[in-house]
Amino acid sequence: MRLTSLVLLVLACVFITSSCVTQKKKDEKVTKVGKFFHNVTSKYNAYYNANILFEKSLVSLNMQTKDNYTKRLNIFKYVNAADTSAVASDLNSAIEKNTIAITLHRPSVWTDDCYLMIGKSQYLKKLYEDAQNTFEYIVEEYDPEYMKEKEAEINAKAKKKSSKKRKYPSKKKKKKKPSSKKKSKEDPKPEPIIDPSTGEKVKPDAYFLKHRPAHQESRLWLAKAYLEREKYGDAERLLYDLYRNPKTFKDVKAEVVATLAYYELEKREAPIEAIPYLEEAIELATSKDSKARFSFILAQIYQEQGDEAKARELYDQVAKLAPGYEMIFNSKLNLILAGNKNGTATDAETIAALEKMTRDYKNLDYLDQIYFSLSQIALRNSDKTQAIEYLKTAISSNVNNSVQRAEAYLQLANLYFEDEIFVSAKNYYDSTLLDMPITDERYEEVQNYADNLSIIATNIEIINYQDSLLTIAALSPEDKKKLASDILKEKRRQEILANLSAVDDAAASTARVPALNNSSFFAYDLKQLKKSQREFRRRWGDRILEDDWRRSSKVSFSTVEEVQIDESGAIVEEELSDDEIGNVLQDVPSSPEEISAANNKIMNAMFALGKAFRDKLEDNAKCIETLEQLLVEYSDFGEKKEAYYYLYLANNSLNDKVSAQKYYDLILKEFPESTFAQILTDPDYARKVIERETQIRTQYDKAYALFQEDKIKEGCDMVAEAKLLFGEKHTLSAKYALLEAMCKGKQDGKPAYVKALREVIAQYPETDEKLKAEEMLRVLIGARYDPTRKRAGEVDRGLNKNTVFKAEPEKLHYCIVIFRDTEMTLDEAKLKIAEFNKFHFKDLRLRISNLFLDPESKTPIIVIRRFTTQEKAMEYYDTTVAKESSFLGKRVDFEMYPVTQFNYREILRKRSLEGYTEFFRANYLN
Known part of the structure; x- marks a missing residue:
């Protein structure tokens, strides 16, 4: 008996195992046991785990994308994520899991879901073309109607095959199946769906205990991929078909209307057309967060349209949904600003309401937005000074809102640019780029402003600094010493005050938080906290929060200077040493040569600045102002001919023909043989110059191509030919010299190569080719090539004889x-x-x-x-x-x-x- 049971068990295991073998032929029918195995394994081993990774990535991208409440919110946050690299690993893993499942368990009903997950993962990675191809494959291959036909065909083939194999008819009579008619009468009928186009009843697809096909969801995501690839016609066709189809599942319909709202708002920029879709999206959304977000966006649209009543109703709805205080706060803020914008509240009333919000402890993390809003009111009243103060306060109050900080930086940059305070404008444009997402449509424009202002700000700073040094140089020795002493004392006083206030600021920020009386944790007891702070300060003094703060011997430790206070409470300042004063004045020119060098720096900076105003900002008026000032203050300026030429061009652009003719005549009178004179007098000169430059470039490209093809002799011949044709001084001289050195290295060996590279370094010191030659020498010599290293017998004139360092070759x-x-x-x-x-x-x-x-x-x-x-x-x-x-x-x-x-x-x-x-x-x- 025991043996019989064992045999039966083995046979059952063999049967089940054979049923679970992966399908080998495309249209081979799988047994029910095998089908069950494929379904379970595909769903729980692959799709389930991949879905967790996908959801995790979606949450991560949503968290990465900070909402900008100064603008209308995005429907889908994840679409605007700037960097998907953080989730790439999880998404790749999800794709891999589903790919394996498809390969090993294709008969599973979850295969279409696995393909869908692959496409969605590609979409989140912003691989929109790949995602489109995946979704198109699912839509075509896994259409439910097509799948039914395919399954019927497979069943028919299997039946035909089994009938051929059966040699004898079965002697056993089939048991009669119980009639299903009676059972169907007992089951309640589902409610009919009415097709709006025909008015006929449509039978719904029921998938209560069955697997639901991924076809509808795939069509939805295919439409999303089309939108990102700007195939708006294809996207509209799919979305409207899903929207109007009464068989569309409710959850898919909810996402469809949200996607249609996204299309109208962010692709077509038609907010009014988005309103009905947003209203339906609010109704169909299942999560409070989604309802609140759609309500907030709809309120923003109504606010833009001037419908304050509907906006207020929706903002109140957002507060009831309670998605988080940030959105509730912005709802309140927008309502206050809307009242000011449509005239129901005066500026004074609005400012009072905003200032009241700053005193609410719940708004501590949002002070930057309040002050930014105050700055906008000041700007509407043309009060730039007050607006700048509010914007700076907004930046200093910002806790961790990079999007809001970028808005404040950009506003400040624009204000300073309008007032032609270019150094500050440049600095604030740079700061904007640090916080502005690269996906922001204004990013490229801000980048251009920052780049164009770079050379302008640099030269303005050079002019101001050198001018200040020359002013100090003109003072008497006593006045110089007094000025240096005042600068040092003020610097020291500011450092001391900053250090003294460090702990007080921390205590003040703690005091703003309401006491948590119900907690027994010591840090929530303000009295105990202040007592501990006093004890700490008594024992250790005011210290900056940093690693290893107790260690006295560490080099990186920055102590707070000991401060003496007089009877009146003022800081007693220590006497300054001559060395400290000397360090302050070390850059001040003292000899005639140093004064001349400072003036040369100013001249060159003014010249570069004047050219940059025209070339970078197209500001011809500033170009003329700067260059004319240069020529008045420095009559011996060495580049007058180019300055005249720029003044000629700038005046021509401003249609000042008289001034343009003046500089035209000066160029021809003072520099008749110059390039600029030839350009002005010979209309074909510029064309000839361009043609020559083209010939030089073409000759170099051919020579370099020959070198790369290992035709060294031919390449060298072309370089030598270029010297005869174009001379040794032209725009590509350094490139030709480096190519010639490389040819010599190939032909004549290492010594000749090293010598030629050294010649390139010596002849072309301010070029990229010099840097490349140095890199080549480093490789050739087998050590870090140091271009400043002394050769044998060479005297080092650059070494400071007053150095404190000692040469002690025999010491440790x-x-x-x-x-x-x-x-x-x-x-x-x-x-x-x-x-x-x-x-x-x-x-x-x-x-x-x-x-x-x-x-x-x-x-x-x-x-x-x-x-x-x-x-x-x-x-x-x-x-x-x-x-x-x-x-x-x-x-x-x-x-x-x-x-x-x-x-x-x-x-x-x-x-x-x-x-x-x-x-x-x-x-x-x-």
Whole structure:
């Protein structure tokens, strides 16, 4: 009996296993047991887990995208996510899981869902073309009607096949199945759906206990992909078909109307047409968050249209749905601003209401938005000064709202640009770019403003700084000393006050939070908290919050200076040393040569500034003003001919023919042989110049192509031919010289190559080709090529004779690594150095530590100790140079210097490497 049971069990297992084997032939019918296996495995092993990853990615993208409440909100936050790389790993995993499931379990009814998940994951990754192809495949291959026909065809083939195999008719009579008619009478009939186009009853598709096809949802997502690829006609066709079809599932219909609202609002920019879809989306949405979001967007539209009653009703609805305080706060804020905009509330009433909001502790995280709104009221009243103050307060009050901060920065940048305060405008445009999402439609425009103002701001700063130095240079020695003393005292006073207020500010911010009386946690007891703060300050003083704050010996520690207070409560200032005053005045020119150099810097900056006003901003008036001032103040300016030419062009653009003729005549009179004179007198001159430049470029491209094809001799011949045709001075001279050096390297070997590269470096010092030549030398020489390294017998005239550093070749040495890399962490760098030391310098038993050179910049130093002499330290240095890839790597940003103990202490004392680089080159690399 036991044996019989065992045999039956084995046979059952074989039967089930054979039923679960993956389908081999396309149209082969799968048994019911096999079908069950494929369905369960596909759903729970693949689709379920992939769906979790997809939902997680969707939430992550929504959280990444910060809402900008100064504009109309987006329907779908995830569409506007700037960076999908953070979720790429999860989405790739979801795609992989579903791909495997499709391959191994194609007979499963979940195969269409797996394809859908792949397409949705591609959509979130912004691979819209791939997503479109995936959705189109599902829509075509997994249409329910087509699937029914296909299944019927497979069943028919299977039946035909089984009838052929059956040799004898079955002797057993089939049991009669109970009639289903009686049962159907007992079941309640589903409510009929009326087709609005025909008025006929449409039978609904019921999937209560059955798998629901993914066909409708695939059509919806295909429409979404079409929208992102700007195939609006195809998208409309699909969306309207789903919208009007009475068989569309309710959850799909809810997403369809939301997508139609998205299309009208964000693609067609037709907010009025979006209203009915948003109203229906609110009704069909199942989550409170979605209802609140759609209600808020609809309220914004009504507010834009001036329908305050409907807007107020919807904002109240948002508050009842309670999706989170941020949206509730913005509902209240928008209602206040709407009243001001449509005239039901005066500016004074609106300002009073906004100021009242600043006093509500719940709004502490939203003060930036309130002050930004106040700035807009000030701007409407043409009060720029007040608006700028509000905007700056908005920025300083900002907690963590990068979108709102970008709006404030941009507004300030535009205001300063309008007032032609270009340095401030440039700085605020730069700040805007740091916070503005790259997907913002204004990003490119802001980038252009920042780039164009860069050269203008730089030259304005040069002019102002050098002009200030010349003004100080003209003062008497006593006045100079007094000015330096005043500057230092004010700087010291500000630092002391900032440090003293650090803890008070923290206490004040804590005091604004209401006491949590029901909690027993000590930090929620304000009395206990203040008592602890007083005890801390009594024992430790006012300290900045930072790592290792108790350590007194660390180099990176920044202490608060000891402050003396007199009887009146004022800070008693210490006397300043001559060295401190000298440091303040160190850039002030004192000799005639230095004064002349300062004036030259001003001249060059004014010239560059005048040209930039025309070239970058197309501001011809500012160009004329700057260049004419330059020619008046510096009559001996060396580039007059180009200044005249720019003045001619700018006056011509302003249609000032008299002034343009004046500079035309000056060019022909003072510089008759110049290029500018030829351009003015010969209409074909510019064309000839362009043709010559084209010939030079073409000749170079041909020579370089020959070099790449390893036709070295032909390439060299073309370079030599170019010298005869175009001379050695033209716009591509450096490129030709570097190509010639590379040809010599191929033909004549390494010595000739090195010599030719050195000639390129010497002849073309301010070019990209010089940098490339230096890189090539580094590779050839097998060490870090140092262009400033002294050759034998060469005297170093650049070394400061008053250096504090000492040359002590026989004393103990360390090697210090200045680590500036942002890709590799400090711990990773230390680990790599330790591995390098273990492999190459195991016998020295070198130790590694790190500290920070400067507490402000937090520049880390890795200290490798110790070496008995300079020679031993340089052996280590040369080995790291020769084996750079196994040390930290060629792409890592670092510098290394051997130092004596004395010089190491000097570097730490100064918290700077200033002067040591030159000392190192002179004493170690000679």
